[in-house]
Amino acid sequence: GAGVSQSPRYKVAKRGQDVALRCDPISGHVSLFWYQQALGQGPEFLTYFQNEAQLDKSGLPSDRFFAERPEGSVSTLKIQRTQQEDSAVYLCASSRSETGGFYEQYFGPGTRLTVT
Amino acid sequence: DAKTTQPPSMDCAEGRAANLPCNHSTISGNEYVYWYRQIHSQGPQYIIHGLKNNETNEMASLIITEDRKSSTLILPHATLRDTAVYYCIVRPSQGAQKLVFGQGTRLTINP
Numbered sequence: 048g049a050g051v052s053q054s055p056r057y058k059v060a061k062r063g064q065d066v067a068l069r070c071d072p073i074s075g076h077v078s079l080f081w082y083q084q085a086l087g088q089g090p091e092f093l094t095y096f097q098n099e100a101q102l103d104k105s106g107l108p109s110d111r112f113f114a115e116r117p118e119g120s121v122s123t124l125k126i127q128r129t130q131q132e133d134s135a136v137y138l139c140a141s142s143r144s145e146t147g148g149f150y151e152q153y154f155g156p157g158t159r160l161t162v163t
Numbered sequence: 164d165a166k167t168t169q170p171p172s173m174d175c176a177e178g179r180a181a182n183l184p185c186n187h188s189t190i191s192g193n194e195y196v197y198w199y200r201q202i203h204s205q206g207p208q209y210i211i212h213g214l215k216n217n218e219t220n221e222m223a224s225l226i227i228t229e230d231r232k233s234s235t236l237i238l239p240h241a242t243l244r245d246t247a248v249y250y251c252i253v254r255p256s257q258g259a260q261k262l263v264f265g266q267g268t269r270l271t272i273n274p
Contacts (some may be wrong), residue, residue: 051206053264070255078260080260080261080262082262082264088266089264089265089266089267090207090214090252090262090264091264092261092262092263095183095260095261103260103261106261117211138206140206140207140262142260145260151209151243152207152262153207153209154207155206155207156204156205156206
């Protein structure tokens with residue numbers, strides 16, 4: 048079946064521009080996660096949704112970062128006034144889990160954002 | 164979340180068993196050990212997880228020491244496609260859903 052898809056795969060933005068990154072989770076998956084992966088580092092958690100509710104946004108690095116999932120399926124990560132330090136791969140993952148228990152997280156291929 | 168320690172890199176010959184160690188000396192009783200891997204230019208992929216018993220699936224085996232302070236991921240017959248960064252993660256069975264990745268081990272399978 049279809050996995051997690053992300054678009055665009057690559058994005059080049061000039062410093063100060065706003066960007067929007069899209070994530071299409073696996074159909075029926077309740078939980079959705081965003082991670083940021085800098086070059087040579089492991090992914091770092093940004094935010095978590097359960098259906099349309101954003102339950103954890105503790106990893107968002109600044110108020111320039113905003114995520115939404117209005118209908119509990121597709122999610123968008125928006126970065127306002129991009130800075131060079133925002134350059135990274137942004138990964139989206141989804142899982143069946145609602146609360147507790149274990150359901151593996153399925154990751155998309157990521158969006159590579161380069162801020163020039 | 165408990166922290167994990169992994170060697171930064173390892174090499175293994177194709178066809179041999181790859182044994183990847185992980186130390187998690189501060190693991191709590193309700194925390195599981197998970198392994199994910201990330202092949203170049205792809206998102207991480209779940210491999211296996213366990214609490215205290217050894218586990219095996221079609222991809223790998225997970226050996227957890229009796230005191231649960233360390234574990235080893237075993238790829239029994241490594242292929243070139245197993246070249247990736249392997250992440251060992253500890254995480255509660257309940258509560259926080261996020262994965263906390265460390266630096267991982269870059270495993271290179273050599274022909």
